[in-house]
Amino acid sequence: MITGLIIGTLLGFILQRARFCMTGGFRDVYLTKNNTMLYAFFIAIAIQGILVLGFVETGALTIKASTFSLFGTIIGSLVFGIGIILAGGCATGTWYRAAEGLIGSWVALAFYMILAATMKYGALSGFSQEVSSIARYPDSIAQTTGIPQWLLIIIFTVLTIYLARKILKKPKLKVASLPAKHQGILHILFEKRWHPFVAAAIIGILAAIAWIASSQTGRNSGLGITTPSANIVTFLITGNSDLLDWGVFLVLGIFIGSYIAAKGSREFKWRLPSSATLLSSMIGGILMGIGASLAGGCTIGNGLTKTAIMSWQGWISLTFTIFGVWIAAYFVYVRKRKTTQPALT
Template identity: 30%
Template sequence: MPQTSLKSAPSIHSRLPGLKAPLVWIAILAFIVLGAFVYRYGWQKELLFIIGVLLGVALYHARFGFTSAFRELLSVGQGQGLRAHMLMLAIASVLFAVIFSTGTTLTGAAPQGNVEPIGISLVFGSFLFGIGMQLGGACASGCLYRVSGGTPSFILTLIGFIAGSVWAAYHWQFWSKDLPSLPPVSLATSTGLGYGGAALLQLILFAGIVLFTYWIAKRKNPPPRKPVPTAQGWKRIIRGSWPLWVSAIVLAVLNALTLFISGQPWGITSAFALWGSKILQSFGVDVSSWVYWSGAKAKALQSPILADKTSLMDFGIIIGAFFAAAASGTFKVQKIPFKIHLASLIGGIMMGYGARLAYGCNIGSYFSGIASFSLHGWIWAIFALLGTYAGLKLRPLFGLKNPKQSDSFC
């Protein structure tokens, strides 16, 4: 991926610390044990669990961020992260178009994209999520892989995420039923373009966004992104870092594989609502009476956690990222100031609540939504960016720094 900055960037990466062998073996053991339990629910679930592990490895090795990409673009005009998003979305859109147009999945079931209604809940939820990303320090996928890297504040972000998801599930009747909304709009099936025409349209839009980031870079001359410690040669596959463009390709292919195997794209945050609701249920709360857990979702609430596709993939991400952090030698428990802990918890709650209202997070609505040719995915991106701008104004209140033009690195 080309460098956006007009300033000189370092030519070498800092070297990695030594491999943490005991942690590597713990990750391998966790993969084997959990994989054995997952297999009880069928080979399809086992494949999805393995894809989750590979997603965790890819996310960690490239430090692939949605939160940082939005923050760097709006604060200093650094568009390298957003260009990686566009590459990822372009490849996923083409692969999704093939799967949708042929109706081909591994099980023979018709593939279903993430195409959701457009209404107040989407707008407010994505805006709230954008603020939460900047306070919590990571999005949904970033939270999972950063928890595995040893940063304790992201545990609080995850706890807040779960709490916010359950809170929104409780309020689901108001947001999804009582407030007005428009029906789902597919750029492929609602417009007459078909999947080929919709894919071409989105490729043009992605190219335009890439050109826009270069235009911004020429105007603002942003600092380069900070290099990530890496190994050399073939060891880089296991002991990272990976270039952003490599991770973008891997994530796009793995999302397409998820759609091909399960009939549905990759998602993350619906599992958080499930985990939190099951916890409340164990304390005697009748969550099954909530509108959110009616219809198709009722089965997930009644079934074991590992029978849920999103949950087992989330567990896979955590294990994969933990393995990558241990293999890279970068796993380290860090001390974090209280204000940042507070911001993490508040940001997590905002993201959890916002993700449910907006039918998903940066993965379910932004990545998988746009790749599914849903107009709601593009609207999510716009209002999440607006929320990011608001979040940047709030970050200093919690001792969180924003990138500046005078910085050496983003």
């Protein structure tokens, strides 16, 4: 279990220092045509995919074939995408921003965890199971298309390299920064601006290691946020210690690592938002918990982890989460901006 805490702490540190939250990344593709964070996400997927494939081929890891609900994945991912815009962060983004002292993120996180637990173990578990039983299909892209797994990963990796090179070839903008207060490793860890591609490469490696570390405890999966978050709430209510699995230690580690990074970079501060933001955070957290449960995962569980093993559920979920983000972004940013502009006379 300690490996979950270690990997989670490292992941939380990197997420906070690199501001690696895909809510903003998906939103920026639509609002500002900025694809940098999306391509960084692809880098993390590609690196994880290559390493996990190597683990499988050498016999170090076994990934069981499964099925998924096409209906649940589409509906749940759309709801989740809308929710993360209202909450101001995805599942991991909410965890690491709560560790920075953002009260709005604490509210979103609380409702996300409660609704995820309600959908998995509580009053809405029957509804969740009913939706998840609709339109179930084999999950492996390789098996259903006949294209070898290694070829799918190579194609995606080549495409990712091409897209990343396009970003790296663009002229670099000079960003004003405060004078350095530290030198050496402390400057790199807590002051230097982290490039999203560097952070993504480390995240991809950690995500691959998570598969091996998690499997050693009998949990045949990689990074995941929603079920561990639900398990924490259910454990606090029932006292069932069986729920304290590797994933629980992972998300607790994300919080710890984010807090260390925020304190070290002097970015920790208790911040109370407006009542409207708190209400939005609450609604967003509710939609996140419901959506991620129906979809079988969040931006990390589906969008990062299952995409790396070329899963239909992962890629369909990622696509419709992005659509959900764009739908919410239109109403929250674009339409609101249009309605608040003064009329021309």
